[in-house]
Amino acid sequence: MSNKILIIADHLDGSLNESTARAVACAQQMSPTGIDVLVLAEDGASVAAEAAQIEGVSRVLQADNAANAHPMAALLTPQIVAAAQQGEYSHVLGPNTTFGKDLMPRVAAKLGVAMVTDIMSVHSAHEFDRPIYAGNAVITVAAPTDQVLVASVRCASYPAAPGGNSAEIETLSLDAELPGHTRFVNLEQASSDRPDLQTAPKVISGGRGVGSEENFKVIYDLADKIGAAVGASRAAVDAxxxxxxxQVGQTGKIISPELYMCFGISGAIQHLAGIKDAQTIVAINKDEEAPIFEVADIGLVGDLFKIIPELEEKIG
Structure with a gap:
């Protein structure tokens, strides 16, 4: 079976998520005979145009359907399965983002195969490394070569494939029966002018040590001064x-910024699993025994409410 790879585009509001380019970077290490990107939308012209620019992409398949106006995994899955079978793909990949975590297991189930989650390193087209035990260990898994491989890509482990390409865009007609048991009601999400948490080069996070929702303003203010995204530990979210x-961590967002600063975060294993790919980790905590200091490149023991104003003064 040739290594013909189909990647599911992750997009929102007419813009392609960088996670798609990161999935392409992973796919390029699988010795592919071709990499196609599938864009499922109501009108996917702008998203398809973005996908066509990603280096390494052979074709972009644009499948427009009014049912895709509000993408839901239950409705996208039958279309992806139809596309995978129609194109006789050996691999179907998606990003291990919130979008991909919801979608890809359904695709695997509908194709009747097991899936490989969270690919962080490629040995061959069917052999990969993935993290286990909250990122404390890495396991090598070998997938069967005689069936379609469905997998999700750990985006933090791959840089985005560069632009500059001009892949062909084809309109794809899919014969797929869509279920009627799922319908879109409304979307509630926080709006912010700050950078996207999963792709931002700088991230500032707060933990339980921040103390309250009102106190989190000091985290937001510092982040805005340096143009950083804002994250939090599970303890801060639960509180x-x-x-x-x-939330940043094993059950939240896995990130790989150039700079990660965390205030009042002790460093539970689950949180460390989400930041281990950060290039520089700066930790500020009152407890000098906090586990976060074991992984921090720079650690400062002290009161965050005294340290943050001093940092802001230095920044100017």
Whole structure:
């Protein structure tokens, strides 16, 4: 079976998520005979145009359907399965983002195969490394070569494939029966002018040590001064300081910024699993025994409410 790879585009509001280019970077290491990107949308012209620019992409398949106006995994899955079978793909990949975590297991189930989650390194087209035990160990898995491989890509492990390409865009007609048991009601999400947490080069996070929702303002203010995204530990989310879409860690967002600064975060294993790919980790905590200091490149023992104003003064 040739290594013909289909990647599912992750997009929102007419813009392609960088996670798609990161999945392409992973696919390029699988010795592919071709890499196609499938864009499922109501009108995917702008998204398809972005996908066509990603280096390494052979074709972009644009499948427009009014049912895709509000993408839901239950409705996208039958279309992806139809596309995978129609194109006789050996691999179907998606990013291990919130979008991909919801979608790809359904695709695997509908194709009747097991899936490989969270690919962080490629040995061959069917052999990969993936993290286990909250990122404390890495396991090598070998997938069967006689069936379609469905997998999700750990985006933090791959740089985005560069632009500059001009891949062909084809309109794809899919014969797929869509289920009627799932319908879109409405979307509630936090709006912010700050960078996207999963792709931002700088991230500042707060933990339980911040103390309250009101106190989190000091985290936001510092982040805005340096143009950083804002994250939080699960403890801060569970305490109601911030919404859960800001959670960084094994059960939240896995990130790989150039700079990660965390205030009042002790460093539970689950949180460390989400930041281990950060290039520079700066930790500020009152407890000098906090586990976060074991992984931090720079650690400072002290009161965050005294240190943050001093940092802001230095920044100017």
């Amino acid at each position: 109601g300081y911030v919404p859960n879409d800001m």
